[in-house]
Amino acid sequence: MAITLDFSGKVVVVIGGTSGINRGIAELFATHGAKVAVASRKQEKVDDTVTALRQLGADAMGFVADVRELEVLEAGLQTVHDRFGDFDVVVSGAAGNFPALANDLSGNAFKSVIDIDLRGTFHVMKTVYPLLRKPGASVINISAPQAFIPMKAQAHVCAAKAGVDMITRTLALEWGATGVRVNSVVPGPIDGTEGMARLAPDEKIRSMVARSVPLGRLGTPADVGNACLFLASELGSFVSGTILPVDGGWSQNSCGNMSEYLGNAAARTPGS
Ligand code: NAP
Ligand code: COA
Numbered sequence: 001m002a003i004t005l006d007f008s009g010k011v012v013v014v015i016g017g018t019s020g021i022n023r024g025i026a027e028l029f030a031t032h033g034a035k036v037a038v039a040s041r042k043q044e045k046v047d048d049t050v051t052a053l054r055q056l057g058a059d060a061m062g063f064v065a066d067v068r069e070l071e072v073l074e075a076g077l078q079t080v081h082d083r084f085g086d087f088d089v090v091v092s093g094a095a096g097n098f099p100a101l102a103n104d105l106s107g108n109a110f111k112s113v114i115d116i117d118l119r120g121t122f123h124v125m126k127t128v129y130p131l132l133r134k135p136g137a138s139v140i141n142i143s144a145p146q147a148f149i150p151m152k153a154q155a156h157v158c159a160a161k162a163g164v165d166m167i168t169r170t171l172a173l174e175w176g177a178t179g180v181r182v183n184s185v186v187p188g189p190i191d192g193t194e195g196m197a198r199l200a201p202d203e204k205i206r207s208m209v210a211r212s213v214p215l216g217r218l219g220t221p222a223d224v225g226n227a228c229l230f231l232a233s234e235l236g237s238f239v240s241g242t243i244l245p246v247d248g249g250w251s252q253n254s255c256g257n258m259s260e261y262l263g264n265a266a267a268r269t270p271g272s
Contacts, residue, residue, distance in 0.1 A: 005233050008033035011084040011133075012232075013077070015067060015124050016094030018045035020193040022142065023052075024221020025091055025228050030058035032229060037080040038062045039073075040094065059084075067094045067120030074127050086133035089232040092124040093142030095160075097198055099153040099262045104270040110156045117160035121167055135179020138232040141168050142224075143184040143243065144195075145251045152263025165243050172241030181240035183231050188247025191218035199262060212256020214249030 007029055017026040017038030030036045030053045038049050039062060046062035053060035061083060063076035081087070096116040100109065121141055128139070146154050147161035168184040175182060189196055189209045196218070200206050210218050227246045230236050245251050 005229055005235075006033055007088075007229075007232070010034045010088040010232075011037070011080075011086065012089040012091070013037045013039075013080060013087050013128065014091045014093065015039050015065075015073075016142075017091065018042070018049040018062070020195065021187055021190050021221045021224050022091065022093035023049055025093070025225040026053060027056060028222060028225035028229060029089065029232075030056040030060065033058075034089070035059040035084050037084065039065045039076055041066050067123055068115045070123045070127065073123055077127050077131060081131045087128060087131050087137060088133050089138050089140070089228075090124070090128045090132070091140045091142065091228060092121050094120050094124075095142070095144075095195075097154075097157050097195060099199060099266045100156075100271065101153050101263065101266045102155040104266065105156060110159075113156040114160050114163075117157070118163040118167075121164045125167060125171060129175070129180075132180055137180045138236065139171070139175075139180060139182045140228050140231055141165070141182070141184045143168075143186045145186055145188065145245070145247060145255050147184075147186065147243070149251055149255050149259075151255065151259040153266035154259075154262060168243065169241050176240060181231075181236070183236075183239060183241065184243045185224060185227050185231070186243060186245040186247060186251070187224045188213060188219050188245065188250040190224065191220060193221070199258070205261065208261070209256065209258065212250065212253055212258070213247070214253055217248065219246065219248060 012029040012034040014026040016022045018040040050060045050062040065072045065076045144161045146158040147165045171182040
């Protein structure tokens, strides 16, 4: 079997693909020949990303959708299917995060993250399934170390991302018979992203985090994108239901002092 990372003619959809890690993933698939569609809430971010993807040589499109709104997501994904056909790869990565101790979370604050990360993932899974190439499609949920490493000030995120990983594992069972693979990728601390800005807001904390990564550095969106290329390619053809940390070993180190740092910072500035 010839093994290739050429995605020419393949259709890749990245939900939440208009900034940070997910945009990096979309751009990497574009440079490997794929047709790429992205979606998120803000029209200007969608437009900017589609322009960048086209500059990389990809046939690209995008639509505006909030993953909390099932019908809007369905309509947007249908426009992608109408133009590009069956989806070969779906990356679901829309998420929200802010550090807050559980005692400082309102019911609505907890719900907002559950709605985006967990219900949003379910909405994406439910909506893309009829549009996937069967057999052969690869579905990748973007999770987080909080799914299996408890962290202070992250009860909402821990609960939501643990749920995301269980959706991954359950759908690997339910969809396997149709030749669809489902996996989670768990980024570690990724430099220059919104997630890092919210959890590690200054250079001192960034350095502390980098030192706590066994490989001694922060990650890049391309580190995460390379894992997605692998999972979506023939190289990953027998991989399904796995939760794959791409974190330089950070989660093996219980994510260093992140929990203590977040807990102390949130206690100093509740509701910030
Ligand atoms: P980011 O730049 O804020 O990316 C989030 C993306 O999702 C954006 O495109 C955003 O665009 C979109 N989005 C947010 N809420 C949405 C909603 N309700 N409906 C549709 N789209 C929505 O964040 P990031 O730091 O790169 O994180 C990307 C993913 O990696 C997330 O799943 C996160 O949990 C995971 N992760 C990140 C890190 C890290 O170090 N950054 C570590 C572990 C895991 P709009 O604002 O236009 O909606
Ligand atoms: N501490 C405590 N509560 C907070 C908070 C914080 N730092 N930030 C928001 N909240 C609460 C709000 O007060 C509100 O609760 P309330 O109605 O009881 O007052 C609730 O969370 C929802 O906030 P709202 O701003 O209306 O939600 P939204 O749906 O517009 O935005 C968020 C969702 C809050 C997750 C927002 O940060 C977001 O859009 N994030 C996307 C980008 C991101 O987080 N990227 C990193 C990915 S890892």
